[in-house]
Amino acid sequence: MTAATGQRWTLRGAHTEYTVTVPAQGRWLELVAWGPHGVSDGPSPVAYDGPVPFLTAGDAAPIEYATDADRPFTGADLVIETVDGKRRVGFVHTDARIDADKRELAVDFADPVTGLRATVHYLVPDGTDVVQRWVELTNDGTAPLQVVRAGSGGFCVPTPHGALLSHQWGQWSQEFQLSHVELGHGTFGIGSSQGVPGHLHVPWLAVRDTADPAGPAWGMALAWTGSWEISAERDTGGLTRVRAGRQLVDGPLELAVGERLSLPVVTGAYSPDGLDGLAQVWHTHQRLLAGDRLTPRPVLYNSWEATYFAVEAESQLALARIAAELGVETFVVDDGWFVGRNDDTAGLGDWTPDPAKFPAGFDTFIAEVRALGLNFGLWVEPECVNPKSTLYAEHPDWVYVVDGRPLTPVRNQYLLDLGRPEVAEFVHSTVDGLLRRYDIDYLKWDFNRPRTEPGRPGGVGPLDLDGAHVANLHRIYERLRRDHPDVLIEACAGGGGRTDLAMAARADVFWPSDNTGPLDRLAIQYGFLHANAPHLLSSWVTDAPGLFDPRPRTLAFRFVLAMAGVLGIGADIRAWTPAERAEAADWIARYKEIRDVVTRGEVHLIGGPDQARCAVQYTAPDERRVVVLAWHTGRLDGAGLLPSRPVRLPLRGLDPAARYSDGDRHYSGSHLAAVGLPVRWSATHDADLIVLTRD
Ligand code: GLA
Numbered sequence: 001m002t003a004a005t006g007q008r009w010t011l012r013g014a015h016t017e018y019t020v021t022v023p024a025q026g027r028w029l030e031l032v033a034w035g036p037h038g039v040s041d042g043p044s045p046v047a048y049d050g051p052v053p054f055l056t057a058g059d060a061a062p063i064e065y066a067t068d069a070d071r072p073f074t075g076a077d078l079v080i081e082t083v084d085g086k087r088r089v090g091f092v093h094t095d096a097r098i099d100a101d102k103r104e105l106a107v108d109f110a111d112p113v114t115g116l117r118a119t120v121h122y123l124v125p126d127g128t129d130v131v132q133r134w135v136e137l138t139n140d141g142t143a144p145l146q147v148v149r150a151g152s153g154g155f156c157v158p159t160p161h162g163a164l165l166s167h168q169w170g171q172w173s174q175e176f177q178l179s180h181v182e183l184g185h186g187t188f189g190i191g192s193s194q195g196v197p198g199h200l201h202v203p204w205l206a207v208r209d210t211a212d213p214a215g216p217a218w219g220m221a222l223a224w225t226g227s228w229e230i231s232a233e234r235d236t237g238g239l240t241r242v243r244a245g246r247q248l249v250d251g252p253l254e255l256a257v258g259e260r261l262s263l264p265v266v267t268g269a270y271s272p273d274g275l276d277g278l279a280q281v282w283h284t285h286q287r288l289l290a291g292d293r294l295t296p297r298p299v300l301y302n303s304w305e306a307t308y309f310a311v312e313a314e315s316q317l318a319l320a321r322i323a324a325e326l327g328v329e330t331f332v333v334d335d336g337w338f339v340g341r342n343d344d345t346a347g348l349g350d351w352t353p354d355p356a357k358f359p360a361g362f363d364t365f366i367a368e369v370r371a372l373g374l375n376f377g378l379w380v381e382p383e384c385v386n387p388k389s390t391l392y393a394e395h396p397d398w399v400y401v402v403d404g405r406p407l408t409p410v411r412n413q414y415l416l417d418l419g420r421p422e423v424a425e426f427v428h429s430t431v432d433g434l435l436r437r438y439d440i441d442y443l444k445w446d447f448n449r450p451r452t453e454p455g456r457p458g459g460v461g462p463l464d465l466d467g468a469h470v471a472n473l474h475r476i477y478e479r480l481r482r483d484h485p486d487v488l489i490e491a492c493a494g495g496g497g498r499t500d501l502a503m504a505a506r507a508d509v510f511w512p513s514d515n516t517g518p519l520d521r522l523a524i525q526y527g528f529l530h531a532n533a534p535h536l537l538s539s540w541v542t543d544a545p546g547l548f549d550p551r552p553r554t555l556a557f558r559f560v561l562a563m564a565g566v567l568g569i570g571a572d573i574r575a576w577t578p579a580e581r582a583e584a585a586d587w588i589a590r591y592k593e594i595r596d597v598v599t600r601g602e603v604h605l606i607g608g609p610d611q612a613r614c615a616v617q618y619t620a621p622d623e624r625r626v627v628v629l630a631w632h633t634g635r636l637d638g639a640g641l642l643p644s645r646p647v648r649l650p651l652r653g654l655d656p657a658a659r660y661s662d663g664d665r666h667y668s669g670s671h672l673a674a675v676g677l678p679v680r681w682s683a684t685h686d687a688d689l690i691v692l693t694r695d
Contacts, residue, residue, distance in 0.1 A: 003096065005022045005024050005026040007021065008020065008032055011098075013128055013130070015036060017038075018031075018131045019034070019039075019040035023061075028065070028066060028067075029065060029120055030061055030063055030064060034155075034270060035216060036270075045158040046158050048060045048062075056072060059071050059073050063154060065118070066154060067079070067080070068087055068088055069090035070090070074233065074241075077154050077243055077245065078149060078150070079148040080116060080146065080147060081252065083144060083145075087148070089111045089114055090111060091109035091110060091111055092112065093107070094117075095108040103123065104122065105122040106121050106122075110140070116137060119135065119136045120153075130282075130284075132223075133152065133265065133267070133268065134263055134264065134265045134266070137263070138261075139257055144254060144255065144257060147248070147254075148248070149248070151246075152244055152246070152263045154242065155218065155241070155242040156242075157218045157239070157242065158238065158240075159239070162209070162210035162211070163210065164181075164207070164210045165205060165232055166179070166181075168201065168527045168530070169190075169201055170200060170201070170496070171199050172199050173495065173515040174513070174524070174547070175495055175528075176526075178530055178608075185235075187232065187233045188232045189230070192228055192247070194497075195469060196226065196227075197497065197499060198450065199494070202500075203230060205220050205221075205242060206219045206275055207220075214274045218269070219278045219282065220244050220268055220269075221266070221269070223264055225498060226246065230244045245263060246264060246467075250464055250465050253467070264502070269281040275530060276652070280602055280603060282530075282531055283603055286532060287535070290504075290505075290533075290535060295599070297535060297566040299330070300330040300566075304335065305544065306573070307336070308335075308336065309336035309341060309344070311335075311337050312357040313358045313359065316365070317368055318574055320369050325581070326569070330375040331374040332376075332444060335379050336357075337357065339352050340386075340388070345386060345388060346388035348391075349385035350391055351382065351434065363438065366439050370439065375441040377488075380434070381448060382430050383416050383473075384416065384449060385398070385414050385415075392414070398422070398426075400416075400451055400453040400455065401453050403458065407452075415453075417465065419464075419467075424472040427472075428479060428480070431476070432480060435484045435487060441487055441488065442487065443488070444511065445490065446492045447492070447498055448494045451466075451469070470502075474506060478506060489509075490508065490511055491509070491511070492510070495514040496524075507536075509536055510532065511538045512525070512528045515546075516539075517544045518557050518558050518561060519551055521539070523549075530605065534603065536565070539567065541555070541562045541568070541570065543572065556587070556685075557686045559584070560631065560687040560689050561629075561631065563594070564629050594625075594689070594691060597618045601620050602621070603617070610633065613649055614632075615628055616628070617652065619654070626651065628689070629689055630679050630687065632686040634681075646679055648675060648678055649677045649679060650676040651673060651677055654673060660672060660695065661692065
């Protein structure tokens with residue numbers, strides 16, 4: 001059954017709209033326009049004119065979801081192969097449904113030759129300017145099919161003068177490095193084949209026209225916690241098409257007769273105000289994903305950098321006592337608490353508290369922490385196993401392996417095949433059991449190695465190991481949340497290796513990097529906040545020097561930096577002087593006063609870590625308070641001896657007619673926008689927290 005063509009549907013966001021149509025030939029869905037309200041009332045900014053010599057019409061068309069029949073040369077989203085090796089699935093449009101609020105659209109297609117059906121879904125969550133897209137494939141034919149490429153969708157962006165792409169690259173200890181690339185022609189690609197989003201690239205991209213970097217910005221981010229790929233290709237007509245989806249590292253996906261497959265959600269975002277505006281669109285979306293869990297997070301202490309693996313009750317309690325005095329609310333014991341875990345060579349898998357380290361019992365230890373008025377948190381890494389562990393001795397077949405090939409240890413550990421039901425059951429019951437057995441409020445869930453071996457013992461396959469691991473991981477997180485609604489979960493993967501929109505919907509906070517050095521951390525957080533809301537940014541004050549930029553900074557700098565998200569302390573506070581402890585207590589008290597604004601406020605990223613000015617502005621939803629955190633990124637010498645002028649931080653989004661006060665001075669909104677908030681740096685003053693209240 002075919003449906004009428006030429007219809008168009010407009011999805012409405014808070015300030016944006018997204019319009020698609022099925023053109024007359026009825027083979028695919030095309031973008032008409034994506035931008036501010038009204039953008040669809042006029043000629044399409046992405047349509048093309050004229051012939052397409054030596055290519056096909058589909059290669060130039062702004063197709064939303066293209067098969068290799070539609071776009072044989074310029075990149076398809078979906079490639080299907082039949083059992084006898086035939087490709088080029090081509091669809092006809094069969095049906096479409098849009099809801100009354102114009103926020104949900106589903107457009108159906110079918111392939112008359114193979115019987116494959118595809119439904120292209122759109123959802124604009126209420127109050128946002130994002131569009132979530134996903135595709136459901138159903139094999140209604142009579143023979144199995146193979147999905148060779150499983151893209152989630154293509155986004156078409158008008159870039160008539162050149163595409164300015166922004167992305168985030170990194171490595172362990174240097175995640176979320178924001179970088180920009182001008183793409184004249186050709187393809188730009190990022191991805192991960194690690195079975196995890198990884199440290200190397202973030203599944204996030206922003207596209208602007210090179211002629212207007214402060215203007216319209218389009219973003220794409222993938223909700224997929226496994227291997228992924230995103231590419232951007234600019235054609236000769238000035239259209240940039242971004243493709244995003246899973247990277248099928250385990251080979252094609254099998255689609256049996258009657259089977260249905262949902263591909264990951266890819267989300268598009270639009271802002272008229274450059275990368276800063278785009279960050280706000282992502283923040284709004286993630287705050288909605290958090291739902292009623294969007295609460296100011298507790299101030300935590302984590303003992304990792306203070307004691308590393310030398311965890312035992314006495315030293316932990318010594319730290320906890322000081323932490324409580326400083327105003328910390330949750331005390332987290334990191335790696336090293338369980339049997340056999342004295343370094344990173346053994347113990348993973350055996351999740352029983354080490355009686356030698358907690359001689360009076362783990363319950364008693366937790367009770368003692370709680371008696372200090374602290375909540376209690378624990379580190380786990382339940383998907384991994386050390387060869388030196390009881391778990392591995394009992395279940396060597398539970399790890400990923402290619403028969404006959406050696407295993408690749410990373411950090412002396414192997415990876416459990418979470419796609420196997422018995423492994424998923426073990427991981428869930430281990431974590432669930434800990435939460436039931438002990439009085440735990442906070443979990444740090446780590447993952448310290450990528451998947452190297454694409455196989456299971458016995459060589460059964462082909463199998464979607466990546467998909468099965470991710471699906472069970474998500475299920476376990478969801479189940480734990482449902483059964484233990486008061487436990488906060490911090491997602492960590494050797495730092496920020498597992499950060500994507502699917503995890504943002506399931507975890508409460510991310511540990512973005514093991515690098516807590518002040519200027520290094522500033523660059524990491526600056527990139528992170530472009531893609532992620534502050535409630536997801538876990539940050540500790542430590543004594544660590546920077547690895548990439550080791551210039552010293554004050555304790556105040558470290559505090560103001562950690563206050564940009566969820567404040568924690570990770571230093572060995574036993575060694576802090578009384579003056580340092582008093583300063584810490586003061587900062588923690590101040591953080592508690594502003595954290596609701598940090599959690600819910602509108603964020604503006606001012607300047608950057610490599611610029612003379614670098615600050616983050618948070619404007620409270622009721623606009624009565626504006627919190628500005630600012631850092632001095634340059635040299636610390638010289639200031640104060642010669643005439644100087646303050647650095648000015650231009651604030652954004654304020655009512656120009658309103659008056660604001662920092663308790664001392666008064667400013668108009670228009671002065672703060674045009675001239676800026678003054679901050680004056682000196683050798684001893686390299687960071688500031690300024691709270692402006694509206695008169
Ligand atoms: C990873 C984490 C760290 C810490 C260690 C413990 O590296 O990123 O924060 O938890 O593991 O082994």
